[in-house]
Amino acid sequence: xxxxxxxxxxxxxxxxxxxxxxxxxxxxxxxxxxxxxxxxxxxxxxxxxxxxxxxxxxxxxxxxxxxxxxxxxxxxxxxxxxxxxxxxxxxxxxxxxxxxxxxxxxxxxxxxxxxxxxxxxxxxxxxxxxxxxxxxxxxxxxxxxxxxxxxxxxxxxxxxxxxxxxxxxxxxxxxxxxxxxxxxxxxxxxxxxxxxxxxxxxxxxxxxxxxxxxxxxxxxxxxxxxxxxxxxxxxxxxxxxxxxxxxxxxxxxxxxxxxxxxxxxxxxxxxxxxxxxxxxxxxxxxxxxxxxxxxxxxx
Amino acid sequence: xxxxxxxxxxxxxxxxxxxxxxxxxxxxxxxxxxxxxxxxxxxxxxxxxxxxxxxxxxxxxxxxxxxxxxxxxxxxxxxxxxxxxxxxxxxxxxxxxxxxxxxxxxxxxxxxxxxxxxxxxxxxxxxxxxxxxxxxxxxxxxxxxxxxxxxxxxxxxxxxxxxxxxxxxxxxxxxxxxxxxxxxxxxxxxxxxxxxxxxxxxxxxxxxxxxxxxxxxxxxxxxxxxxxxxxxxxxxxxxxxxxxxxxxxxxxxxxxxxxxxxxxxxxxxxxxxxxxxxxxxxxxxxxxxxxxxxxxxxxxxxxxxxxxxxxxxxxx
Numbered sequence: 001x002x003x004x005x006x007x008x009x010x011x012x013x014x015x016x017x018x019x020x021x022x023x024x025x026x027x028x029x030x031x032x033x034x035x036x037x038x039x040x041x042x043x044x045x046x047x048x049x050x051x052x053x054x055x056x057x058x059x060x061x062x063x064x065x066x067x068x069x070x071x072x073x074x075x076x077x078x079x080x081x082x083x084x085x086x087x088x089x090x091x092x093x094x095x096x097x098x099x100x101x102x103x104x105x106x107x108x109x110x111x112x113x114x115x116x117x118x119x120x121x122x123x124x125x126x127x128x129x130x131x132x133x134x135x136x137x138x139x140x141x142x143x144x145x146x147x148x149x150x151x152x153x154x155x156x157x158x159x160x161x162x163x164x165x166x167x168x169x170x171x172x173x174x175x176x177x178x179x180x181x182x183x184x185x186x187x188x189x190x191x192x193x194x195x196x197x198x199x200x201x202x203x204x205x206x207x208x209x210x211x212x213x214x215x216x217x218x219x220x221x222x223x224x225x226x227x228x229x230x231x232x233x234x235x236x237x238x239x240x241x242x243x244x245x246x247x248x249x250x251x252x253x254x255x256x257x258x259x260x261x262x263x264x265x266x267x268x269x270x271x272x273x274x275x276x277x278x279x280x281x282x283x284x285x286x287x288x289x290x291x292x293x294x295x296x297x298x299x
Numbered sequence: 300x301x302x303x304x305x306x307x308x309x310x311x312x313x314x315x316x317x318x319x320x321x322x323x324x325x326x327x328x329x330x331x332x333x334x335x336x337x338x339x340x341x342x343x344x345x346x347x348x349x350x351x352x353x354x355x356x357x358x359x360x361x362x363x364x365x366x367x368x369x370x371x372x373x374x375x376x377x378x379x380x381x382x383x384x385x386x387x388x389x390x391x392x393x394x395x396x397x398x399x400x401x402x403x404x405x406x407x408x409x410x411x412x413x414x415x416x417x418x419x420x421x422x423x424x425x426x427x428x429x430x431x432x433x434x435x436x437x438x439x440x441x442x443x444x445x446x447x448x449x450x451x452x453x454x455x456x457x458x459x460x461x462x463x464x465x466x467x468x469x470x471x472x473x474x475x476x477x478x479x480x481x482x483x484x485x486x487x488x489x490x491x492x493x494x495x496x497x498x499x500x501x502x503x504x505x506x507x508x509x510x511x512x513x514x515x516x517x518x519x520x521x522x523x524x525x526x527x528x529x530x531x532x533x534x535x536x537x538x539x540x541x542x543x544x545x546x547x548x549x550x551x552x553x554x555x556x557x558x559x560x561x562x563x564x565x566x567x568x569x570x571x572x573x574x575x576x577x578x579x580x581x582x583x584x585x586x587x588x589x590x591x592x593x594x595x596x597x598x599x600x601x602x603x604x605x606x607x608x609x610x611x612x613x614x615x
Contacts, residue, residue: 143550
């Protein structure tokens with residue numbers, strides 16, 4: 001950004017006519033899509049936070065200092081310390097890494113399974129569509145959190161298995177979205193054309209239809225990421241997700257509830273982190289919807 | 300209409316079959332041998348084999364599945380591994396507490412959602428409408444357990460207005476029962492209000508721009524009459540569908556809120572059963588949850604077809 005500006009300043013006398021319109025267009029774009037600009041920025045900041053967490057922590061998030069246990073916020077410990085004397089701020093920051101991993105991996109599982117099954121069902125139709133549709137109906141009938149708990153019970157508690165369970169929870173929504181989009185796309189001329197020139201079924205599904213249903217999937221991914229973080233936090237809160245000493249926000253809140261009277265920041269710190277993260281994923285999804293598909297714009 | 304209902308019920312059969320098969324397979328894949336859980340220390344090869352035979356666990360899986368289905372059809376969910384009590388009895392004991400909490404939360408939440416949704420749609424440019432949108436977006440981003448924890452922190456630890464958790468049956472002490480109920484019910488209500496008010500608002504907004512609304516206004520009807528008598532009736536149709544999905548989230552709410560507030564309901568029972576590996580209870584709770592969801596959506600679909608004559612329920 002800074003480098004670009006410097007360049008613009010030095011080159012200004014020569015290229016003024018070319019640069020000004022572009023700058024204006026950036027400004028118009030920002031003015032037209034303020035929500036997208038704001039929440040995309042927050043999203044990028046969260047990414048940077050997760051990748052640079054190790055540099056941003058003030059203490060080792062895992063080392064215990066029993067002597068400093070349960071301190072309130074201070075200059076040394078911005079959000080105080082937990083019952084083992086670990087720095088809550090550092091654990092919250094490190095937790096951003098965990099939450100990003102949850103978002104990426106769970107949503108990836110949901111997308112890969114949901115999109116491929118949805119493509120298959122929507123494009124094949126007939127018996128395959130019917131069978132897959134009933135399987136998705138069956139999954140949706142299960143109370144989500146209980147299904148996730150059973151999956152984790154089968155696979156064993158832990159962050160990795162919690163992410164798998166949460167990913168599976170997001171499959172039905174992704175399946176239905178993809179299938180609906182494919183049904184629409186199938187009736188389009190370009191799919192007919194591809195069929196006529198003899199393109200294979202797989203080629204049509206992945207090369208022709210998939211790119212055209214990508215926009216709704218991008219919106220889905222953003223909202224699913226927020227849901228994934230909520231679901232994983234709930235599993236960890238119930239003790240079946242991330243195991244100690246992993247600095248996971250849900251697990252930290254559970255742990256903090258035992259010390260609400262002594263030091264509420266143990267629960268409030270990670271709580272605020274979850275709210276900000278999930279809220280910005282949801283809002284980014286909303287803003288992307290308005291940007292990518294103005295027809296759906298909520299009034 | 301009868302034909303539609305029959306076909307809709309028939310369409311549930313394959314889904315119900317898949318639900319039972321998946322649940323059966325999943326629960327049997329959970330590591331740990333139920334026979335060992337029951338026998339504990341007193342295990343010998345003879346007692347082990349005898350109990351395995353008695354529980355039917357020495358039979359092939361299809362036979363076990365068929366026997367299980369027949370028992371479940373008679374509402375016999377077997378016996379708890381940890382206490383030996385009947386699972387159906389355990390759930391029946393816990394059900395009133397869960398229903399009390401969830402129904403109160405849903406009703407309060409729905410009233411709040413209607414109030415917020417209608418006001419935000421009618422006065423759509425107002426400051427209130429903007430606050431309402433922010434409220435609903437913010438509260439759907441707050442995990443239920445965090446909302447509960449913050450509620451306990453403020454109302455129980457800080458101000459000491461409500462107890463941090465616990466339960467007294469209504470028949471024993473109504474006053475105390477309600478005192479315990481308010482905080483957890485409010486947490487559920489806030490979630491439902493946030494979730495439902497968005498849909499009510501957008502659905503009503505869409506309706507308010509229809510021609511028949513303009514006609515009603517043009518013939519001189521007051522704003523209140525038009526919104527409440529003409530627009531709301533139609534706007535609530537999509538919300539009926541949504542209420543079917545809400546039934547699913549009630550179980551979710553039960554698990555989380557009951558854990559946070561030590562509320563002795565079915566949700567808490569299922570979490571405790573995961574800890575004690577009491578599989579028959581888990582199996583029963585999940586099955587009941589799945590079937591209530593399916594039946595709720597059956598009722599919603601029929602209701603929807605009944606309310607909206609545009610839906611064709613004749614032969615296609």
